[in-house]
Amino acid sequence: MKIDAAKVIVTSPGRNFVTLKIMTDQGVYGIGDATLNGRELSVVSYLEDHVLPCLIGKDPRRIEDIWQYLYRGAYWRRGPVTMRAIAAVDMALWDIKAKMADMPLYQLLGGRSRDGVMVYGHANGADIEETVEAVGQYIDMGYKAIRAQTGVPGIKDAYGVGRGKLFYEPADAALPSLTGWDTRKALNHVPKLFDKLRATYGFDHHLLHDGHHRYTPMEAANLGKMLEPYQLFWLEDCTPAENQEAFRLVRQHTTTPLAVGEIFNTIWDCKDLIQNQLIDYIRCTIVGAGGITHMRRIADLAALYQIRTGSHGATDLSPVTMGCALHFDTWVPNFGIQEYMRHTEETDAVFPHDYIFRDGLLHCGETPGHGVDIDEQLAARYPYKPAYLPVARLEDGTMWNW
Ligand SMILES: O=C(O)C(=O)C[C@H](O)[C@H](O)CO
Numbered sequence: 537m538k539i540d541a542a543k544v545i546v547t548s549p550g551r552n553f554v555t556l557k558i559m560t561d562q563g564v565y566g567i568g569d570a571t572l573n574g575r576e577l578s579v580v581s582y583l584e585d586h587v588l589p590c591l592i593g594k595d596p597r598r599i600e601d602i603w604q605y606l607y608r609g610a611y612w613r614r615g616p617v618t619m620r621a622i623a624a625v626d627m628a629l630w631d632i633k634a635k636m637a638d639m640p641l642y643q644l645l646g647g648r649s650r651d652g653v654m655v656y657g658h659a660n661g662a663d664i665e666e667t668v669e670a671v672g673q674y675i676d677m678g679y680k681a682i683r684a685q686t687g688v689p690g691i692k693d694a695y696g697v698g699r700g701k702l703f704y705e706p707a708d709a710a711l712p713s714l715t716g717w718d719t720r721k722a723l724n725h726v727p728k729l730f731d732k733l734r735a736t737y738g739f740d741h742h743l744l745h746d747g748h749h750r751y752t753p754m755e756a757a758n759l760g761k762m763l764e765p766y767q768l769f770w771l772e773d774c775t776p777a778e779n780q781e782a783f784r785l786v787r788q789h790t791t792t793p794l795a796v797g798e799i800f801n802t803i804w805d806c807k808d809l810i811q812n813q814l815i816d817y818i819r820c821t822i823v824g825a826g827g828i829t830h831m832r833r834i835a836d837l838a839a840l841y842q843i844r845t846g847s848h849g850a851t852d853l854s855p856v857t858m859g860c861a862l863h864f865d866t867w868v869p870n871f872g873i874q875e876y877m878r879h880t881e882e883t884d885a886v887f888p889h890d891y892i893f894r895d896g897l898l899h900c901g902e903t904p905g906h907g908v909d910i911d912e913q914l915a916a917r918y919p920y921k922p923a924y925l926p927v928a929r930l931e932d933g934t935m936w937n938w
């Protein structure tokens with residue numbers, strides 16, 4: 537069996553997606569996601585110019601060997617571009633293998649560990665009242681877990697502010713839009729949101745919050761402590777994770793569970809945080825961290841320390857990643873939760889899929905493979921449009937984390 541062709545499909549049904557299709561001499565094909573939000577075309581070039589020529593003629597069943605070939609063989613290891621390209625190949629090859637085996641992907645990984653995958657949705661609002669209302673809408677839809685973000689008085693367009701709909705598309709302009717940040721104002725405001733949420737809805741639902749890398753370690757520790765009475769499921773990205781020692785400081789001060797990893801690319805980004813038990817949930821996902829092959833290694837390392845998975849699942853992760861993630865989540869023993877920001881109808885139409893939402897859980901389907909395809913004719917109707925994530929500045933103009 538041989539790979540005889542491969543192509544990259546760029547489409548923008550509401551937002552940009554980069555998709556890889558690998559074809560074989562036996563007529564079976566596989567689909568992978570390679571979307572890197574705001575930097576999409578760099579992965580297109582990496583794949584088309586440097587990866588696809590090396591794949592032609594290879595045996596698609598040798599998933600591990602091809603992974604090692606692309607990772608070690610490039611010499612320039614790791615990083616978001618390289619690891620997304622490898623992830624796309626890996627997803628497509630697992631899709632092919634599962635189709636050949638006539639099994640849904642989770643069966644190849646080791647079979648079902650649970651009935652369905654608990655997901656959390658994003659509730660956003662311009663102020664506390666709006667966010668409380670948005671959380672109520674998710675509760676009404678059956679969600680068991682909800683992430684809550686609110687606008688903060690005096691901060692212009694901070695991340696998470698609602699725009700009149702349930703989900704939020706961060707890559708919103710042809711050049712990066714400018715948002716503001718002020719930690720003092722946020723620290724005074726965010727605990728009030730959770731106070732109101734618990735007073736309104738009680739403690740039956742899981743609540744989550746994303747700090748989006750914007751606090752210093754001591755500020756993050758302070759926030760974690762202030763949020764303790766509201767028993768969050770997690771506080772995410774409370775401080776930047778380049779210096780991982782920072783998490784020790786946060787950890788020493790608060791029992792609020794910590795999650796990190798949506799911008800990590802390999803097990804090496806996770807290793808010290810996991811082995812020092814500085815986090816509770818690891819947020820890497822299939823597309824960001826080298827595909828199913830590499831995510832398995834990360835999850836297994838985390839399991840040794842009772843750290844659970846909580847994979848990134850914003851709208852920039854295409855339905856292809858979501859399909860793979862749900863098969864992974866259905867199998868992985870140390871599953872925690874899965875982020876689920878719904879895609880638009882246009883996106884769902886371009887990527888026909890068999891996963892469904894029922895009673896707060898997502899369920900992967902039983903179609904052989906990962907269960908997600910691409911309608912190429914429809915995809916061609918949505919040409920690429922440059923779209924950037926915003927940038928953030930403090931009141932005095934200083935660039936800040938986003
Ligand atoms: O989903 C999250 O937790 C995010 O922080 C979303 C990110 O802003 C988004 O995926 C960036 O591309």
Ligand SMILES: [Mg+2]
Pocket residue numbers: 746748772773798
């Ligand atoms: Mg996040």
